[in-house]
Structures are given as structure tokens and as C-alpha cells.
Amino acid sequence: xxxxxxGTDLExxxxxxxxxxxxxxxxxxxxxAVEVNLKIIKKQDYQEQILKxxxxxxxxxxxxxx
Amino acid sequence: xxxxxEQLQRYSRHIILPEVGGKGQKKISNAKVFIIGAxxxxxxxGYYLSAAGVGTIALxxxxxxxxxNLQRQIAHSMKTxxxxxxxxxxxxxxxxxxxxxxxxxxxxxxxxxxLDLIKNYDIIVDGSDNFPxxxxxxDACVMLKKPLVSGAxxxxxxxxxxxxxxxxxxxxxxxxxxxxxGLVPSCQEAGVLGVLPGVIGAxxxxxxxxxxxxxxxxxxxxLLVYDALETNFxxxxxxxxxDCAICGKNPKIKELSDYSQEYCTx
Numbered sequence: 001x002x003x004x005x006x007g008t009d010l011e012x013x014x015x016x017x018x019x020x021x022x023x024x025x026x027x028x029x030x031x032x033a034v035e036v037n038l039k040i041i042k043k044q045d046y047q048e049q050i051l052k053x054x055x056x057x058x059x060x061x062x063x064x065x066x
Numbered sequence: 067x068x069x070x071x072e073q074l075q076r077y078s079r080h081i082i083l084p085e086v087g088g089k090g091q092k093k094i095s096n097a098k099v100f101i102i103g104a105x106x107x108x109x110x111x112g113y114y115l116s117a118a119g120v121g122t123i124a125l126x127x128x129x130x131x132x133x134x135n136l137q138r139q140i141a142h143s144m145k146t147x148x149x150x151x152x153x154x155x156x157x158x159x160x161x162x163x164x165x166x167x168x169x170x171x172x173x174x175x176x177x178x179x180x181l182d183l184i185k186n187y188d189i190i191v192d193g194s195d196n197f198p199x200x201x202x203x204x205d206a207c208v209m210l211k212k213p214l215v216s217g218a219x220x221x222x223x224x225x226x227x228x229x230x231x232x233x234x235x236x237x238x239x240x241x242x243x244x245x246x247x248g249l250v251p252s253c254q255e256a257g258v259l260g261v262l263p264g265v266i267g268a269x270x271x272x273x274x275x276x277x278x279x280x281x282x283x284x285x286x287x288x289l290l291v292y293d294a295l296e297t298n299f300x301x302x303x304x305x306x307x308x309d310c311a312i313c314g315k316n317p318k319i320k321e322l323s324d325y326s327q328e329y330c331t332x
Binding site: 006007028030031033035038039040042043058060061062063064065066 | 107108195196200218219220225239241245246250263303
């Protein structure tokens with residue numbers, strides 16, 4: 001299936017969860033916020049939230065420096 | 067109060083802009099901006115706002131200028147090494163523009179002093195360097211309904227957003243909880259491209275001026291993410307969280323606590 005990840009279309013396996021996507025991308029879940037179709041996903045829902053074809057996903061890094 | 071001949075010259079490129087004009091420049095002269103952190107972001111934000119003629123600029127910082135700061139913190143210099151950073155930038159900004167009343171505060175912002183410190187200012191700028199302070203600033207601004215222009219940098223990535231409490235989402239709507247301590251490194255630990263705070267700070271200063279002038283569309287409900295390596299700007303829409311702990315319908319946070327302690331015990 002096709003997901004729009006940070007504005008770019010990419011192919012992923014069907015039925016992948018948010019947790020699975022982050023694992024696939026080698027991203028530490030605690031270091032990011034994840035938005036699916038303009039909704040922020042709570043960290044505790046990463047395992048259950050299954051992504052669908054055409055979903056738009058934004059992964060935003062925690063950046064704290066000044 | 068009318069502009070002096072010197073001020074008309076100094077601000078002529080502003081005054082000639084239909085979006086600014088004499089009226090807008092007057093608004094800029096009357097504005098009071100509070101900048102937290104006189105480091106990578108505070109330097110360019112304060113520098114450009116001083117050049118623009120913002121009437122009152124307060125900066126709070128408890129650190130002293132070190133040689134390793136000068137790679138990016140452009141308002142300090144060899145002459146101010148060892149000096150408190152707020153005092154150091156005050157010298158620089160006043161040398162650029164004596165119209166500006168620069169207030170240097172040699173302290174660390176905390177849950178006890180923040181509300182009193184910022185209450186008389188129009189716009190707050192976050193140029194802090196740690197997460198507990200970022201959450202504290204966000205919560206204080208939501209409580210006082212103060213516009214907040216937030217910027218952050220690390221390595222080659224920068225982020226900017228404008229928070230208008232009551233209108234758009236806040237920092238907690240996007241980042242509900244701080245990351246566990248130690249997981250996200252600081253610039254000291256992970257490095258930062260020296261010019262990056264210049265890009266992000268200039269964007270923050272632009273947001274501040276737009277808010278003062280009431281012109282254009284501020285970055286409300288959007289996080290601008292800059293990737294310096296790819297030269298890519300991406301805008302991420304941020305929804306307001308109705309269950310947000312500070313700006314939601316039934317906020318759980320009723321008063322400010324010492325977030326740095328909570329953070330350490332997470």
C-alpha cells in the first residue's frame with residue numbers, strides 16, 4: 001500500500017501499524033510525534049493503530065536546542 | 067510621539083512598505099518583546115528586532131559567553147567572553163540601535179518567576195535550550211494568553227511555530243509529553259550547524275514583526291520544519307487537541323510546577 005510520509009509517497013506492507021512503521025524506519029518512538037491524517041496519535045496507541053492505503057503521515061522530531 | 071529625522075532615515079525602508087508605513091513602524095516602536103535565551107536563537111531574533119526598532123526587548127539568560135558559542139551566537143564577541151549572555155547582547159543591540167530599551171535579566175526562567183517576568187510583554191519568544199523550559203514557557207503563555215513564537219534547532223534541523231492561545235494549538239497539542247531525559251541530545255552533545263539558528267531566528271523575528279503589525283498569516287496551527295541538508299521547508303499542520311492538558315476544554319494543569327524536577331524523575 002501507498003502512504004504519504006512527510007509529504008512523499010512511499011510503499012509499505014499492508015496492515016502495518018504506527019509502531020511497525022517507526023521500526024521499519026528505525027525511528028525511536030519516544031523521540032517523535034506522529035500525525036496520521038491530521039490527527040496526533042497517542043504514544044500508547046502506536047501498537048494498535050493500523051495504517052491504511054492513502055494515509056498521510058507526518059513524523060515530527062523532538063528538537064529542543066536553542 | 068513623532069519620528070525624529072534620524073528615525074525617519076533609519077526606518078525608511080520599513081515606512082515605505084505599504085504593509086508597515088509610519089503607523090506600523092509606530093506599532094513596532096511601542097512593542098514589548100520578551101526573549102527567553104540569549105543563545106543561538108536569541109541572538110538573531112534580538113538582533114533583527116533591535117534593527118527593526120522594537121521599543122522594548124527583554125532577554126533572560128543565566129549563562130556566560132564561551133568561545134564555543136561564537137560559532138553561531140552572533141551577538142556575542144571576543145570582547146564579551148565570560149560575560150553574562152543577556153548583558154553581552156544588550157551591549158550589541160544598543161550599539162546597533164539606541165532607540166531600543168534592552169532589558170538584560172541575569173537569571174534562569176522558572177515556574178516561580180515566569181508569570182511575573184512575562185506578564186507585561188506583548189509577545190514571547192522561545193529560544194531556550196531544553197525541554198522542561200519549553201513546556202514551562204508554553205504553559206505560562208497559555209495561562210496568560212500571550213502570543214508565543216517558538217523556535218528550536220539541532221544538528222541540521224530547525225522548527226518554528228507561532229502559538230496564539232485561544233486561537234490555535236499549543237506546544238503540548240503536538241508534543242503531549244516531554245521525551246525521556248537523555249534520549250534527545252542537546253546541541254552541546256550532538257552539534258548544530260552554526261548558521262541554522264540564524265535561519266530559524268530570522269523566521270522567528272519575522273513572525274514577531276507580523277504579529278506586531280497584524281499583517282500576513284502567522285504560523286498558527288502549523289510547524290515549519292527546515293532541513294538544512296536537503297534545503298527543504300515543510301509545513302506540518304497541527305490540530306488543536308481538545309484534551310490538551312493545558313489548552314484543552316478541561317485543563318489538568320492548573321498551576322506551574324518545577325518541570326525540570328518532574329522531568330528528571332520521569
